[in-house]
Amino acid sequence: MLFLPExxxxxxxxxxxxxxxxxxxxxxxxxxxxxxxxxxxxxxxGTLYLHSTGDLxxxxxxxxxxxxLCKLAIALSALVVVVICGSHEGIRRLFFPxxxxxQAVAVLGLMMLVSSVDLLAIFVALELxxxxxxxxxxxxxxxxxxxxxxxxxxxxxxxxxxxxxxxxLFGMSYIYGLTGSTHIADIAKHLPTLLHEPVLVIAALMxxxxxxxxxxxxxxxxxxxxxxxxxxxxxxxxxxxxxxxAAVALLIRLAMLFHIGGDTIAVILSICAVLSxxxxxxxxxxxxxxxxxxxxxxxxxxxxxxxxxLTFQTMGYATAAYYIFGYILMLLACFLVICCIAKSxxxxxxxxxxxxxxxxxxxxxxxxxxxxxxxxxxxxxxxTGKFMLLVSAFKEGHHILVTLAAINTAIGxxxxxxxxxxxxxxADESQEQVSITKPSFFMRVIALVLLFAIVYFGVLPHHxxxxxxxxxxxxxx
Amino acid sequence: MEQLLIHTEAPxxxxxxxxxxxxxxxxxxxxxxxxxRTWTLIITSIVALYSLQLLFGxxxxxxxxQFCEKHxxxxxxxxxxxxxxDGISILLVLLTTLxxxxxxxxxxxxxxxxxxxxxxxxxxMESAMIGVFVALDFLLFYVFWEAMLIPMYLxxxxxxxxxxxxxxxxxxxxxxxxxxxxxxxxxxLFVQNKYSFYIPDMMWQGxxxxxxxxVFLAFFLAFAIKVPMFPFHTWLPAAHVxxxxxxxxxxASVLLKMGTYGFLRFALPITPEATLxxxxxxxxxSVAGIIYGGFTALAQSDMKKLxxxxxxxxxxxxxxxxxxxxxxxxxxxxxxxxxxxxxxGALFLCVGMIYERTHSRELRSATGIxxxxxxxxxxxxxxxxxxxxxxxxxSFVGEFMILAGTFSFDVVHGKFPYLALAAIPGAVxxxxxxxxxxQKIIWGGTDNPDQSWLKDINKREIITLAPFLLFVFWIGLAPQHxxxxxxxxxxxxxSQFAAYGGHxxxxxxxxxx
Numbered sequence: 001m002l003f004l005p006e007x008x009x010x011x012x013x014x015x016x017x018x019x020x021x022x023x024x025x026x027x028x029x030x031x032x033x034x035x036x037x038x039x040x041x042x043x044x045x046g047t048l049y050l051h052s053t054g055d056l057x058x059x060x061x062x063x064x065x066x067x068x069l070c071k072l073a074i075a076l077s078a079l080v081v082v083v084i085c086g087s088h089e090g091i092r093r094l095f096f097p098x099x100x101x102x103q104a105v106a107v108l109g110l111m112m113l114v115s116s117v118d119l120l121a122i123f124v125a126l127e128l129x130x131x132x133x134x135x136x137x138x139x140x141x142x143x144x145x146x147x148x149x150x151x152x153x154x155x156x157x158x159x160x161x162x163x164x165x166x167x168x169l170f171g172m173s174y175i176y177g178l179t180g181s182t183h184i185a186d187i188a189k190h191l192p193t194l195l196h197e198p199v200l201v202i203a204a205l206m207x208x209x210x211x212x213x214x215x216x217x218x219x220x221x222x223x224x225x226x227x228x229x230x231x232x233x234x235x236x237x238x239x240x241x242x243x244x245x246a247a248v249a250l251l252i253r254l255a256m257l258f259h260i261g262g263d264t265i266a267v268i269l270s271i272c273a274v275l276s277x278x279x280x281x282x283x284x285x286x287x288x289x290x291x292x293x294x295x296x297x298x299x300x301x302x303x304x305x306x307x308x309x310l311t312f313q314t315m316g317y318a319t320a321a322y323y324i325f326g327y328i329l330m331l332l333a334c335f336l337v338i339c340c341i342a343k344s345x346x347x348x349x350x351x352x353x354x355x356x357x358x359x360x361x362x363x364x365x366x367x368x369x370x371x372x373x374x375x376x377x378x379x380x381x382x383x384t385g386k387f388m389l390l391v392s393a394f395k396e397g398h399h400i401l402v403t404l405a406a407i408n409t410a411i412g413x414x415x416x417x418x419x420x421x422x423x424x425x426x427a428d429e430s431q432e433q434v435s436i437t438k439p440s441f442f443m444r445v446i447a448l449v450l451l452f453a454i455v456y457f458g459v460l461p462h463h464x465x466x467x468x469x470x471x472x473x474x475x476x477x
Numbered sequence: 478m479e480q481l482l483i484h485t486e487a488p489x490x491x492x493x494x495x496x497x498x499x500x501x502x503x504x505x506x507x508x509x510x511x512x513x514r515t516w517t518l519i520i521t522s523i524v525a526l527y528s529l530q531l532l533f534g535x536x537x538x539x540x541x542x543q544f545c546e547k548h549x550x551x552x553x554x555x556x557x558x559x560x561x562x563d564g565i566s567i568l569l570v571l572l573t574t575l576x577x578x579x580x581x582x583x584x585x586x587x588x589x590x591x592x593x594x595x596x597x598x599x600x601x602m603e604s605a606m607i608g609v610f611v612a613l614d615f616l617l618f619y620v621f622w623e624a625m626l627i628p629m630y631l632x633x634x635x636x637x638x639x640x641x642x643x644x645x646x647x648x649x650x651x652x653x654x655x656x657x658x659x660x661x662x663x664x665x666l667f668v669q670n671k672y673s674f675y676i677p678d679m680m681w682q683g684x685x686x687x688x689x690x691x692v693f694l695a696f697f698l699a700f701a702i703k704v705p706m707f708p709f710h711t712w713l714p715a716a717h718v719x720x721x722x723x724x725x726x727x728x729a730s731v732l733l734k735m736g737t738y739g740f741l742r743f744a745l746p747i748t749p750e751a752t753l754x755x756x757x758x759x760x761x762x763s764v765a766g767i768i769y770g771g772f773t774a775l776a777q778s779d780m781k782k783l784x785x786x787x788x789x790x791x792x793x794x795x796x797x798x799x800x801x802x803x804x805x806x807x808x809x810x811x812x813x814x815x816x817x818x819x820x821x822g823a824l825f826l827c828v829g830m831i832y833e834r835t836h837s838r839e840l841r842s843a844t845g846i847x848x849x850x851x852x853x854x855x856x857x858x859x860x861x862x863x864x865x866x867x868x869x870x871x872s873f874v875g876e877f878m879i880l881a882g883t884f885s886f887d888v889v890h891g892k893f894p895y896l897a898l899a900a901i902p903g904a905v906x907x908x909x910x911x912x913x914x915x916q917k918i919i920w921g922g923t924d925n926p927d928q929s930w931l932k933d934i935n936k937r938e939i940i941t942l943a944p945f946l947l948f949v950f951w952i953g954l955a956p957q958h959x960x961x962x963x964x965x966x967x968x969x970x971x972s973q974f975a976a977y978g979g980h981x982x983x984x985x986x987x988x989x990x
Contacts, residue, residue: 377653383620387660388553388554394668395668406661409660410653410654414650421642461551462551466553
């Protein structure tokens with residue numbers, strides 16, 4: 001019962017595997033994937049609702065409220081991704097069942113990741129999810145496209161991923177050497193005796209590096225723009241959403257573990273956070289491709305999320321989780337628009353948004369609210385999240401960091417606004433009109449749901465925060 | 478907290494804030510243009526009439542906040558939904574609610590594409606503007622303050638003139654960049670005040686001098702850009718020129734007041750020492766704004782630009798009045814905020830009416846229309862007279878009070894009145910540029926374009942302008958009604974200020990040359 005969500009994903013993976021053996025129609029596969037992710041979300045919701053808790057597999061796998069919340073978020077984001085990219089023009093029809101298979105495996109890995117409380121289990125789960133995505137990235141199909149770009153993206157994603165994993169394994173080896181255990185609870189017992197060991201700081205940062213990579217945080221951000229640009233729209237939507245939830249969840253777990261070495265780690269993380277914000281925001285200013293712009297903005301947002309993690313306080317963790325949840329809502333809303341506009345699965349330049357308001361008002365409004373929210377304008381979730389992160393960091397005395405983060409908000413406005421500007425331009429100012437696929441009924445519903453969530457959780461954040469704080473209290477026990 | 482006066486009857490202020498917001502819903506359901514216009518006019522009129530209740534229920538003898546409501550909002554941050562009204566904000570709230578129906582009327586034929594969307598923007602604007610003036614929780618204030626940018630950005634960016642994109646982006650970036658440090662200051666105050674965003678608790682707290690200076694500078698950047706004060710004014714002409722009439726009116730009448738309101742509500746009570754210390758610099762910046770605005774307005778050939786620069790000058794008077802920190806000055810400033818809202822709003826409406834006919838804002842193409850549009854130029858003349866503070870009109874009272882305050886402030890400290898003398902040329906300049914505009918529009922010269930095809934203003938336009946004229950003379954001839962409303966609150970502000978600093982306005986005098 002505790003393992004039911006993972007079992008469901010495995011079953012779905014097998015179904016997709018079976019479908020890939022027989023020549024099945026993409027439409028059938030697509031409908032199956034809709035149904036599957038919907039069921040998965042319901043199951044996650046059910047386990048959350050039943051408050052099922054417990055340890056599995058001799059204690060390496062913990063099911064608690066925190067993990068179930070993250071699993072629900074992962075399942076929902078995967079559901080939204082398959083729906084918004086329903087036409088799947090970016091993937092060759094022949095490979096479609098395989099693509100779904102890998103996506104299911106990636107979801108499985110991420111779900112196991114958020115439940116893992118043992119370093120080895122973390123490693124195995126992380127690799128399971130990563131390898132599936134390594135394959136998803138180059139599975140792009142686009143007739144007009146230069147052949148190399150998705151291969152390049154795939155190779156980059158693979159190489160940087162492996163390097164990050166190498167760092168993480170190296171750090172884990174140190175921790176094992178210091179404490180003689182791979183289980184987080186056991187490590188926590190030994191850590192107080194190692195308080196003044198510099199090696200602990202190095203080990204902690206190295207272990208975190210694996211998740212910095214997933215989150216696109218500063219020193220491990222190099223892959224982001226090229227992979228976002230090179231991967232198909234649906235793959236990019238997927239890798240911006242689900243892995244980031246898992247990465248933040250794991251960073252929170254690790255931060256809870258390593259808060260003993262707090263000060264030094266906090267200083268290093270805050271420097272990286274500032275660099276991440278400035279690098280992301282300044283680079284995003286000059287981008288012409290929408291996905292590249294979102295990639296750089298994602299680097300900046302990763303810096304913001306770390307503001308919450310480096311407070312080493314429950315409230316800070318809850319806020320970080322809240323922020324990443326909000327970030328994913330906004331980003332999925334952006335990708336919804338991108339998927340509608342993309343010509344046969346191609347990339348979308350920022351100039352393609354010209355005059356969108358006249359052609360598709362709902363899409364334009366969706367994009368408008370998502371971008372304003374990303375920029376941090378009230379009353380949307382992006383503002384509330386950002387504000388709470390600043391407050392948590394300020395409470396812990398990171399005054400300069402908060403000031404620099406606030407300045408970054410002002411820089412960020414410019415590039416989000418320049419997209420909005422084009423969206424509301426009149427048509428005669430644009431040379432060429434890009435035809436758009438009319439959003440289907442499901443797309444419209446999803447767009448409205450996302451918008452509602454962005455506003456609702458922005459104005460009334462305490463529902464989510466209370467739940468998260470409760471979950472985190474349980475997770476520390 | 479004991480300052481709160483809980484009003485037990487209907488939640489008047491919440492209704493004022495949320496009624497326009499709820500009224501947006503029918504407009505989103507694909508209605509036709511005619512319905513959108515009528516509906517918005519009805520809603521804004523209801524809000525305007527309903528807001529008069531504030532006037533009747535307002536107790537002028539108390540300094541406490543009235544019509545208060547308090548509900549928990551974000552429990553994790555101890556942020557509450559607290560709203561209330563005092564003598565400083567009541568007139569501004571009334572100005573906002575009363576001006577909105579006329580903005581709708583002014584857009585009746587001016588806006589002819591995507592009407593429902595425009596009306597949605599107007600209604601959202603109204604909610605946010607009222608919210609800014611009544612919020613007593615700093616986070617709530619900031620949410621309204623920033624949320625207002627989005628509809629205003631769209632109003633300029635979609636329905637604006639040829640350079641609307643440039644103007645809207647400039648407006649947005651300037652205002653937003655100004656307020657990010659305000660956010661940091663808010664967080665600092667929040668942490669200092671035992672994790673509370675409640676504004677009255679933050680006042681008169683005796684923070685350290687350095688902290689006050691830093692917080693004041695953060696406030697100053699945000700509010701001075703909004704006012705706009707002299708070196709930060711460049712977004713204003715661009716935004717005014719490109720915005721549609723209703724946008725210009727809202728911008729001039731209400732948005733600019735938020736900056737000066739911010740100074741009064743936050744800068745003075747929260748950072749009194751820093752205010753005293755930095756007041757001289759701000760006073761001279763105000764004077765610079767008055768003179769600069771006057772000279773620049775004199776050189777404009779675009780009517781909207783002319784009025785926009787005149788706004789810079791008028792708002793210079795307002796900040797001057799605030800920072801001389803005596804009763805005449807501050808009361809004059811608050812009155813002048815209202816006057817500027819009425820007069821400049823009306824002037825923008827007048828320019829909009831010409832623009833609808835000639836599709837040009839150039840002074841050159843509007844010369845010599847006095848003969849063909851007699852009603853129109855009558856209105857225009859009165860508003861122009863009011864704009865340069867002709868005795869008997871509203872601005873005269875306001876400017877007179879501010880200048881009198883400035884003089885007495887200098888004289889009390891036994892100094893030569895440099896400051897007042899420096900500001901007075903501004904009043905002369907105002908007469909010069911306004912009369913120049915009037916002369917050209919009414920009579921022009923021998924090279925007037927053919928204006929005989931112009932139709933005079935219709936009933937709708939007269940209805941739009943007439944109430945403004947009423948207020949021009951009402952405030953001009955019987956200002957006491959308005960001053961009574963603010964008296965207690967201003968007196969309280971100043972006495973607390975004096976008690977806090979021990980020497981109040983005296984100290985400013987010592988710092989001046």
